[in-house]
Amino acid sequence: MKLHELKPAKGAVKSSKRVGRGQGSGKGGTSTRGHKGAQSNSGYSQKRGFEGGQMPLQRRIPKKGFKSLNRVDYVPFNLSKINELVTKYAMAEFSFETLREHRVIQKFDKVKVLAHGELTVSVPMKVHAISAKAKEAVEAKGCNVAII
Numbered sequence: 331m332k333l334h335e336l337k338p339a340k341g342a343v344k345s346s347k348r349v350g351r352g353q354g355s356g357k358g359g360t361s362t363r364g365h366k367g368a369q370s371n372s373g374y375s376q377k378r379g380f381e382g383g384q385m386p387l388q389r390r391i392p393k394k395g396f397k398s399l400n401r402v403d404y405v406p407f408n409l410s411k412i413n414e415l416v417t418k419y420a421m422a423e424f425s426f427e428t429l430r431e432h433r434v435i436q437k438f439d440k441v442k443v444l445a446h447g448e449l450t451v452s453v454p455m456k457v458h459a460i461s462a463k464a465k466e467a468v469e470a471k472g473c474n475v476a477i478i
Contacts, residue, residue, distance in 0.1 A: 404459055405439045409467060410447025417451065425456035426478060443468070443475075 349361040363370040379386045407415075412424055419432045429435045443455065445463035449471050456476045460468070468475050 402440060404442035405435050406442050406444050407457075408444050408446035409449040409464060412443065412453075413447070413450050416453050421453060423456065424453050426458070427456075 347357065347362070348355065349357040352358045360370065368374050379388055381387070415421065415429075415432075415434065416424060419428070421428050421432075426435070426441055429441065430437070435441065440458040442459040442461070443457050443464045444461050445467055449467050452471050452473055454473050454476075455468060456478055458478050460475055460477070465475055
């Protein structure tokens, strides 16, 4: 077998329908478009989602919910997770920059500290948000918390 001998399997390739080539072809005259109407003319294009006049799916399904444009999504970090990260990467400071450096979070993420677990390491923090209980736990450890 050589590259120039390769060809598709039998029946895999169909030739295109040649329309409008005279009455003898069987597809002349109206060129398989039927008689009159918008769809028989050139330049006709159907709207996206058009279902032949039937109520389209996107209008049949009821509207539900609301997405706020001002919502801020935070990446949550519990105190137990902070212990793991600080010991694993030997962080001098738990901040957005150090987390980006170690590829724990992405460029536009925002960091929020939550109070689940217990803080065993003493490390200063620079975060976007922190819960009240987590702030108490961190300050009880003798660390300062800066909100970015």
